Amino acid sequence: MELKGDERIDCLLAEENMHIIQSPTVFSFSLDAVLLAHFAYVPIRKGKIIDLCTGNGVLPLLLSRKSQATIHGVEIQERLYDMAIRNVKLNKLDKQVDIIFGDLKDMPNKFGNDKFDAVTVNPPYFKTSNENHHNKNDYLTIARHEIYCTLEDVVQACSKLAKSGGKVAMVHRPSRLVEIISLFRKYKLEPKRMRLVYPKKGKEANTLLIEGVRDGNPDLKILPPLYAFEDDNNYTEELEGILYGKNN
Numbered sequence: 001m002e003l004k005g006d007e008r009i010d011c012l013l014a015e016e017n018m019h020i021i022q023s024p025t026v027f028s029f030s031l032d033a034v035l036l037a038h039f040a041y042v043p044i045r046k047g048k049i050i051d052l053c054t055g056n057g058v059l060p061l062l063l064s065r066k067s068q069a070t071i072h073g074v075e076i077q078e079r080l081y082d083m084a085i086r087n088v089k090l091n092k093l094d095k096q097v098d099i100i101f102g103d104l105k106d107m108p109n110k111f112g113n114d115k116f117d118a119v120t121v122n123p124p125y126f127k128t129s130n131e132n133h134h135n136k137n138d139y140l141t142i143a144r145h146e147i148y149c150t151l152e153d154v155v156q157a158c159s160k161l162a163k164s165g166g167k168v169a170m171v172h173r174p175s176r177l178v179e180i181i182s183l184f185r186k187y188k189l190e191p192k193r194m195r196l197v198y199p200k201k202g203k204e205a206n207t208l209l210i211e212g213v214r215d216g217n218p219d220l221k222i223l224p225p226l227y228a229f230e231d232d233n234n235y236t237e238e239l240e241g242i243l244y245g246k247n248n
Contacts, residue, residue, distance in 0.1 A: 001090050007083070009090070012058075014245035015065055018091050020058060027080050029058035031228070031243075032171045032207060033122055035197060037062035038242045039209040040120050040169035043069045047117035050074065050161055052104040052154065057084030059120055060097045069117065073099045074107055105153050108160035115163030123154045125173050151176065152183055159187035162214040167192075169211040177208055190216035195223040200231065 001009070006025055012018040013034065022028040037059055042049055047069040051059040054073030063071055075081040081101040088097045102110070104121075127150070149157075151172075158168040168189050172180060174196060184191050189212035197207035205225070227236045235243065 001086060004082075012061060013243050015062075018061060018065070020056065020061060021083050021087050021090065022056060023083070027056045027083065029055065033058045034062065034243060035207065035209060035226075036120060036122055036169060036171040037066070039171075039193075039195060039211070040118065041167045041211065042067040042118045042120075045069070048072075048114070049118045049120070050107070050111075050116045052107070052119065052121040052157065053123050054084055054099065055080050055122070057087040057097070057099060059122065060084075060099070061087060061091060061093070063120070064091075064093055064096055068096070071097045073097065074102060074104050075099065076101075076103050104149060104157045107157055111161065115166060116161050117163065117166050119158045119162050119166065119168045120170075121154055121158060121168070122171050123149070123151065125176075127151065127176075151179060155180070155183040155189065156187050159189050159214060162189070164215045166214045167211055168214070169209070172208050172210070174205045174208045177210075180208070180210060184210075184212045188215055189213065190218060191220045192216055193221050193223060195226060197226045197228060200227055200229045 003021065005023060007021050007023045009019050010022055012020045042063055045068050049063060049067065049069050050072045052074050054060060054075045057073050060071045060073040073084055075084055078101065081099060084099045088094060088099055162168050170180070181191055191210060191212045193211040195209040196205035197209065198205050226238060228239050230236055
């Protein structure tokens with residue numbers, strides 16, 4: 001498999017037979033992606049899944065271990081799209097996973113009435129108009145800041161892509177929870193499950209996992225908190241199980 005620049009091939013956590021191309025200056029997947037893949041509902045055997053803001057394709061790779069459904073990944077940055085394409089080939093998932101180069105806002109028109117059972121998204125988190133707050137690395141700036149899409153753009157696209165009764169799972173920052181719930185309901189996504197992730201006990205939550213159902217009835221379940229680290233800075237047993245499958 002061809003590598004470009006400072007790319008490297010890593011093992012994909014607990015999936016010993018899966019590998020992923022990454023780059024410290026272009027894109028390396030984060031804990032957020034792993035948590036979202038673990039949290040999200042996906043059909044096990046049949047159905048269709050679409051992952052927006054797919055980056056190097058880590059979500060489709062992880063979801064392919066949970067589901068036999070067809071998976072589409074959408075990425076707007078050409079270099080990341082190229083990495084995702086190669087990651088699909090590297091793991092011989094060409095028959096299940098399809099990577100699309102394009103803008104998530106265009107996907108509802110592209111797919112039309114071909115609705116999805118599950119939509120996942122790890123969108124840019126930061127709403128900032130001050131370029132001084134942007135990362136000097138353009139790849140990271142676009143991945144982290146609302147340059148090409150706003151949170152409302154993301155939620156609207158998710159809603160249009162999900163079939164009635166389909167699920168939309170998102171990872172984001174807790175500081176934007178109220179905005180996320182408001183936008184979910186504006187676009188007919190009823191919040192159904194939510195989980196907060198904390199660095200460790202006694203600290204504020206720094207990650208939000210939330211799932212909504214298209215045209216669903218009100219009934220939000222708040223799941224138990226997930227703590228990432230013990231006081232000795234080792235992973236908690238639960239997080240270690242999510243990352244490496246030790247308690248699955």
